[in-house]
Amino acid sequence: MTVATGIRSAGLLAVLLLAAGCGDSKSGNDGTGLYAANYNPALDPFNENVVTHYQLTMDPADWDAIVRDPWNDTWRRATLDWEGETWHDVAVRASGQRSRVAGNPKPSLRIDFNEFVPDRKFHRPHLSTVKMVSDTNDPAIMRRRIEDGIYRAAGLPAPRCVHARLTVNGAYKGVYQPEERMSKGFLREHFGDAALNQLYEFSPGPGAFAGHADDVTWGGEDPSLYVPHLFVPELDGLDPSQPGVHVADPAAVRDFVRTVNSASWADIAGAVDIDLFCRFMAAEVATAEADGYVAYRVGGAPGSPPFRSANFRIYFNPVQRKWIVLAWDREEGYWAARDSILTGFDQRILTRNLILSDPGTLGRYRAILGDLVRGPASVEAIDARIDFIARQIETAVAEDPYKTAGTIENWRAHLETIRTLVRQQNAMILSQLGSQ
Secondary structure, X not given: OOHHHHHHHHHHHHHHHHHOOOOOOOOOOOOOOOOOEOOOOOOOOOOOOOOEEEEEEEOHHHXXXXXXXXXXXXXXXXXXXXXXXXXXXXXXXXXXXXXXXXXXXXXXXXXXXXXXXXXXXXXXXXXXXXXXXXXXXXXXXXXXXXXXXXHHHOOOOOOOEOOEEEEEOXXXXXXXXXXXXXXXXXXXXXXXXXXXXXXXXXXOOOOOOHHHHOOOOOOOOOHXXXXXXXXXXXXXXXXXXXXXXXXXXHHHHHHHHHHHHHOXXXXXXXXXXXXXXXXXXXXXXXXXXOOXXXXXXXXXXXXXXXXXXXXXXXXXXXXXXEEEEEEOOOOOOOOOOOOOOOOOHHHOHHHHHHHHOOHHHHHHHHHHHHHHHHOOOOHHHHHHHHHHHHHHHHHHHHHOOOOOOOOHHHHHHHHHHHHHHHXXXXXXXXXXXXXX
């Protein structure tokens, strides 16, 4: 199968997944159980063609507490009215990082449907939580949606993302991007019932040795050097007697780090899904992501390396028995133009040892990147995508009292900055790929 065929097949698969599994038919109840009052099984929370409206009603003191103390992860009980459905006993708390600023009237949120009602799903068989992204860091309010689509088009498991209005206790909070979380349900949807909970977020923290600051650096045989100081376990529930405990396998993570640092390329290929990593990096480069695996350091300490790594997760795929690298929190795409399709690759462990060290794999990466920038990430495709989304959300953005852009004119100007960088970035990529 050619790369182009693979990317088209991945796009078809995404369409089929969107069309499937919108939930069982159950309507007419009072909304206090597994189904909403006036439940409509035809609705899809990730329908690309509509801007839906999430209307939360909750104790005003609970909302004030979320705004006042956003790092408090206490779940607050609320009622959600969504497209004619009423969902009682949903759980709400602040989410994200940049929007967690005390007093921010437009924080990112998580809406959880099964925290207070076990086993409840939101229309899709595996969807129990929606992340409502407030876009504090993106004045265009659409980079995340564009980027998530490019990663899916590249054939990677990546979240779905759309736009919606959010109202809390009758007050309009603005335009949000509802996005899937990488939950146990997300893994089951993409990897089947064999999915494991071994999902880890790259997040170097206090206590790690200095070399862990920016990459998957080898530090020694002690598994505690890697979990939780380098990779933080994301999922819980493996042990029914401890449902809130995040269960990890530090030795397995240590072995992953050792392999990608020092094993032969053949052994690395036996332990890591190389093709998916090529797709991951092709999407990162095509979207000019400024805060991904190969990211420029901005404002680093004197003498610090010029590159750092951020915003990726690793997951052990039990079907292939290989580790895969997944993108998350991609909201700084089309932000920092690169000067080469290999910028920083020699400075990062995974790109150096998985791609640059093998000519065939480097060729594979180049071919996938070429198919992206001539297809779903082309100037024409991104222009059309921006136009489509802008038409959908312009009225809601104009009415958003908390938009980062400030005015609707500034918002439109930010859309043009994306278009400009797409042209610059794609021209560079195509010039370096030549006729490939």
